[in-house]
Amino acid sequence: MLIKVNDRVEIIAGEYRSKPAQGADKVVQGKVLKVIPSAGKVVVEGVNKMYKHVKPSQRNPQGGRLVREAPIQMSNVMYVCSACGKRTRLGAKTLDSGVKVRVCKKCNADQGEIAPARKSN
Numbered sequence: 821m822l823i824k825v826n827d828r829v830e831i832i833a834g835e836y837r838s839k840p841a842q843g844a845d846k847v848v849q850g851k852v853l854k855v856i857p858s859a860g861k862v863v864v865e866g867v868n869k870m871y872k873h874v875k876p877s878q879r880n881p882q883g884g885r886l887v888r889e890a891p892i893q894m895s896n897v898m899y900v901c902s903a904c905g906k907r908t909r910l911g912a913k914t915l916d917s918g919v920k921v922r923v924c925k926k927c928n929a930d931q932g933e934i935a936p937a938r939k940s941n
Contacts, residue, residue: 821860821894822910822922822934827852829864829897830907836867837896849900853889861891868892903929 823829831837831848838847854863870890876883898907904927913923918937921930 821855821857822912823852823855823862823894823897823899824932825852825855828900828902829862830900831864831867831892831896832898832907833896834892836892852897854891856891859891860894862894862897863889863891864897865889899931901927901929902931903927 828849829852831850836848848867850864850866852862853865856862866889868890869887871885872888873885874880874883880886899910900906901908901924903924906926908924908926910922910931911925912920912934914920919933920935921933923929924931
């Protein structure tokens, strides 16, 4: 699971994907707010909004309907490379220093560290 919080992703499947056949040429992209690895889901900013009805309380004295983003399947999103700007898959590569990093499969750009260097015995 190489997608992390604050990554930019594009929706490729489901209700929120762009549908060029229907004239919607707008590509739906958003920032990852939360990753749920155990369920294989992510919460993307501005996508899959739902209403949560809350009673009045001390924390929310007025009550009413709160708009929140619900999780979507990780298989329905694709990473957008910060270097080339295209949606792409991510790979992992170990550098000479022993640090494991994410790399873009299209432009081979470094996308951040996954794990620090291992200690040598």
